[in-house]
Amino acid sequence: MTPDDLFQALSRAMMQRLAQWNRGSGFAGIRAEWLQHAAGIGGDIVVRLTDRELSGRFETLDRMGRLMLRLPAGKLEAITVGEVFGRTQDAVARPQGVVACPQGNVARPQGAP
Numbered sequence: 483m484t485p486d487d488l489f490q491a492l493s494r495a496m497m498q499r500l501a502q503w504n505r506g507s508g509f510a511g512i513r514a515e516w517l518q519h520a521a522g523i524g525g526d527i528v529v530r531l532t533d534r535e536l537s538g539r540f541e542t543l544d545r546m547g548r549l550m551l552r553l554p555a556g557k558l559e560a561i562t563v564g565e566v567f568g569r570t571q572d573a574v575a576r577p578q579g580v581v582a583c584p585q586g587n588v589a590r591p592q593g594a595p
Contacts, residue, residue, distance in 0.1 A: 483566070499512070509547065509554045510539075510545070512568065513543055513545070513547065516543065517542065518541065522540055522568055523540055523541070523542060524539060524540065524541075525539065525540055525568065525569070526540075526571060527539075527540045527551070527566055527567060527568055527569060527571040528562050528566075528567040529549070529550055529551060529564040529565070529566055529567075530559075530564055530565040530566075531563075531564045536551060536553065536559060536561075536564075537554070537569070538551040538553040538554060538559070539551070539552040539560065544560060546561050548560040548561055549561040549564075549566070
């Protein structure tokens, strides 16, 4: 596959997602597809926020696209934006990505510009 072929395929896929997104009205379908393929749901994670770090169980994404984190005391915390880390046995693993609600327009793999 040439670079041009790759970029054409990516462009087509992006155009399809943007059409599905439809200025946010298609988010429910995108969320449903994302949840079908998401790794780590139900697993322990750490979320680094600008002012604190939380750990708990990754429950789901809510209807607004926020990560729902079940804290050890049982409270469900809605995370709008933060750096997400998967957990290994006793240590925090490499970052898994950035989470944000659709209004924030931030959803990129760790290390992406």
